[in-house]
Amino acid sequence: MALRDISYRHWQGRHEGIWHRRRVIVEAGLQACLQNRWMRYLVSFCWLTTLVQVSVLFAVGQFLVADSIIVQWAAHLNPQLQTFVRGFTAWLDQHPEISVGTVQNLLFYRYATLLMPTALLTVALAIPHLVSRDLSSNAIVIYASKAVTRLDYAIGKAGVALGLLSLTWLGPVATAWFVGNLLAPDWSFFWHSRHALGHSLALGIVLMLFLTVLGLGVSAVSPREKATVGLFVALWLVGNAFVPLGALSQPWLKHLSFQYNLSQAALAIFQPDRDLATARDQVPVLGDMLRRSRRRPDSPWLERSPQKPWPALIAFAAVATTIFQRRTRPE
Amino acid sequence: MTPIVHATGLSQWYGIVMGLNNVSFEIGPGLVGLVGPNGAGKSTLIQLITGQFRPSSGSLRVLGENPWNNPRLLRRIGYCPEGESLPPDHQPVPWLSGLAILSGLPPSDARQRAETLLDRVRLPREHWHKRLGQYSKGMRQRVKLAQALLHQPEFLVLDEPMNGLDPLGRQEIAHILKESAAQGTHIVVSSHILAELEALCREFLILHWGRVLASGSRDELRTDVPNWAEQLQVRCDQPETLARVLFDAGVLLGFDLDADHETLRFRVRDPESFYRRWLGLLETSRVVVYEIRSDNRSLRQIFEKVTA
Numbered sequence: 001m002a003l004r005d006i007s008y009r010h011w012q013g014r015h016e017g018i019w020h021r022r023r024v025i026v027e028a029g030l031q032a033c034l035q036n037r038w039m040r041y042l043v044s045f046c047w048l049t050t051l052v053q054v055s056v057l058f059a060v061g062q063f064l065v066a067d068s069i070i071v072q073w074a075a076h077l078n079p080q081l082q083t084f085v086r087g088f089t090a091w092l093d094q095h096p097e098i099s100v101g102t103v104q105n106l107l108f109y110r111y112a113t114l115l116m117p118t119a120l121l122t123v124a125l126a127i128p129h130l131v132s133r134d135l136s137s138n139a140i141v142i143y144a145s146k147a148v149t150r151l152d153y154a155i156g157k158a159g160v161a162l163g164l165l166s167l168t169w170l171g172p173v174a175t176a177w178f179v180g181n182l183l184a185p186d187w188s189f190f191w192h193s194r195h196a197l198g199h200s201l202a203l204g205i206v207l208m209l210f211l212t213v214l215g216l217g218v219s220a221v222s223p224r225e226k227a228t229v230g231l232f233v234a235l236w237l238v239g240n241a242f243v244p245l246g247a248l249s250q251p252w253l254k255h256l257s258f259q260y261n262l263s264q265a266a267l268a269i270f271q272p273d274r275d276l277a278t279a280r281d282q283v284p285v286l287g288d289m290l291r292r293s294r295r296r297p298d299s300p301w302l303e304r305s306p307q308k309p310w311p312a313l314i315a316f317a318a319v320a321t322t323i324f325q326r327r328t329r330p331e
Numbered sequence: 332m333t334p335i336v337h338a339t340g341l342s343q344w345y346g347i348v349m350g351l352n353n354v355s356f357e358i359g360p361g362l363v364g365l366v367g368p369n370g371a372g373k374s375t376l377i378q379l380i381t382g383q384f385r386p387s388s389g390s391l392r393v394l395g396e397n398p399w400n401n402p403r404l405l406r407r408i409g410y411c412p413e414g415e416s417l418p419p420d421h422q423p424v425p426w427l428s429g430l431a432i433l434s435g436l437p438p439s440d441a442r443q444r445a446e447t448l449l450d451r452v453r454l455p456r457e458h459w460h461k462r463l464g465q466y467s468k469g470m471r472q473r474v475k476l477a478q479a480l481l482h483q484p485e486f487l488v489l490d491e492p493m494n495g496l497d498p499l500g501r502q503e504i505a506h507i508l509k510e511s512a513a514q515g516t517h518i519v520v521s522s523h524i525l526a527e528l529e530a531l532c533r534e535f536l537i538l539h540w541g542r543v544l545a546s547g548s549r550d551e552l553r554t555d556v557p558n559w560a561e562q563l564q565v566r567c568d569q570p571e572t573l574a575r576v577l578f579d580a581g582v583l584l585g586f587d588l589d590a591d592h593e594t595l596r597f598r599v600r601d602p603e604s605f606y607r608r609w610l611g612l613l614e615t616s617r618v619v620v621y622e623i624r625s626d627n628r629s630l631r632q633i634f635e636k637v638t639a
Contacts (some may be wrong), residue, residue, distance in 0.1 A: 016432065016435055016436070016437050018402075019430070021432060021433050021435065023431050024432045024433060026435070026554035028429050031468060032420070050406055133418060133420070134418070136418060137415065137416065137418040137419055138416040139416050139417060139418045140408070140414055140418075141383065141410065141412045141414075141416050142402055142478060143428070143430075143433065144382075144383055144414050145381050145382070145383065145408070145409075145412070146402075146405060146430060146433040147402040147403070147405045147406040147433060147434050147435050148405075148433055149400055149402055150400075152402075164425050195502075298422075322397070
């Protein structure tokens with residue numbers, strides 16, 4: 001047999017780098033997820049809540065402007081109230097770290113935790129597109145034969161989940177902070193509300209990374225889409241059922257709920273109890289009202305657990321990572 | 332001649348199940364057929380070659396490199412897996428474009444390559460807007476082949492590429508493979524349809540129970556088989572006379588006379604010396620020959636002998 005030339009004669013054109021190839025996985029995954037109309041509804045809903053949050057921030061900001069419509073409207077209700085409002089706004093104006101910083105921290109704590117279920121729903125809707133469909137169609141074999149490693153595949157799929165969570169959680173929260181302060185009566189609002197943004201971003205990192213890892217792990221459990229979505233919803237709801245049980249008997253049972261752990265992470269990061277204490281101790285009149293109504297939170301979700309949520313979150317993530325690794329390993 | 336694939340003491344185990352057992356072999360350039368029954372280790376070998384598995388033991392070099400976790404090498408390899416492996420909710424052009432980019436092609440060229448390849452595997456354009464899940468098995472097989480050829484690989488590995496294709500489709504795929512081989516692409520193709528492999532490949536690697544039993548061209552395989560007896564079937568006007576002449580010449584191992592069909596079937600002791608004397612013996616017998624066939628030169632016969 002004649003000798004053949006086996007010199008390399010691959011594609012003659014330009015080669016794209018590895019990050020470009022990872023981006024392709026992310027883009028393809030995002031497109032596939034956003035083809036689902038429920039996902040589009042969810043994204044729209046989350047951005048609508050941004051409008052609400054911006055409106056609230058705008059209204060709160062208006063309390064610090066003596067001649068604002070809100071203050072004037074409140075003053076017209078009652079002449080006695082006019083004196084109180086003028087004194088109160090003057091106090092708030094002199095204490096921006098409380099009137100802006102503390103209030104926005106509390107508002108963003110509420111907003112971030114209210115958006116948490118939508119983040120979980122996002123992951124539930126994205127789960128079939130993360131790994132399950134690649135397993136069921138066996139396309140993962142073809143992807144593995146291309147010029148990407150399993151790590152690249154994992155990074156690409158994680159990018160899909162992170163991208164979706166950015167659309168439904170981080171994006172709305174960060175935009176609400178930016179636009180809300182843009183519409184505020186003073187540029188200093190950006191500075192005084194920096195802790196609210198920092199806490200939101202810190203919780204965003206924890207929540208998004210955790211849900212991404214959990215979503216990848218659950219998605220890799222089975223090639224059947226219904227099974228993986230069902231498993232995620234079951235983990236979510238059954239886990240939550242342990243929270244009231246844990247409040248009555250063994251406190252550690254509460255940590256079987258990953259949503260509870262995320263809520264505890266939000267409490268640990270935002271520390272709203274510290275803000276409330278500040279308001280009680282320092283804000284005139286309102287502080288007295290808060291002191292009189294001082295009571296323990298009704299819900300175990302709002303009560304700081306003596307146990308930290310981090311070990312439970314790390315355990316969930318470790319199990320999910322192991323499943324993902326094992327299931328995407330070629331066999 | 333530089334081997335495309337070089338394996339030394341290669342083993343692959345799945346728990347206690349053996350996929351490949353301490354095999355050493357080389358696969359040369361050109362079109363090479365992987366032959367073996369189900370469970371022989373063909374797919375395991377293919378997955379090792381394409382870097383899907385890390386070998387349990389031994390070493391494997393493909394185009395001079397270790398294929399495990401080696402995207403640089405995978406850019407030079409095209410792989411068409413055996414089973415269903417297409418995402419049903421994608422259209423072929425965007426999906427192939429994405430795969431082309433995964434292989435390192437720029438987006439501007441990826442779509443054009445995808446369309447060119449779909450034309451090349453003769454997937455009718457009127458089906459391009461459909462989702463892959465709506466395709467027939469033959470159409471899906473063509474898309475699978477297209478994705479393997481997408482990035483102009485230097486080395487193409489195909490696991491049962493003819494599965495699900497009608498005879499015309501098989502011919503077309505065989506033509507594409509021969510064309511690619513003629514352009515310098517090295518191809519390893521496995522199939523359980525030995526007649527097709529025989530028509531396609533010049534060299535073969537025979538696997539059985541996780542072992543490489545033989546490799547080489549058909550003639551090399553035949554000469555490697557111990558006690559190989561060439562078997563011929565001659566249809567002529569006087570089969571008895573021909574049998575007597577061959578018997579007297581001492582070349583026969585055995586024969587079977589079918590006078591009704593004017594046919595003599597016989598096995599010869601030493602094929603090389605027999606073929607040197609064959610024309611002289613025919614001339615001596617003075618029979619009129621209608622047809623001569625050598626059934627056991629087929630790949631199937633060789634395979635049966637090798638695995639016996």
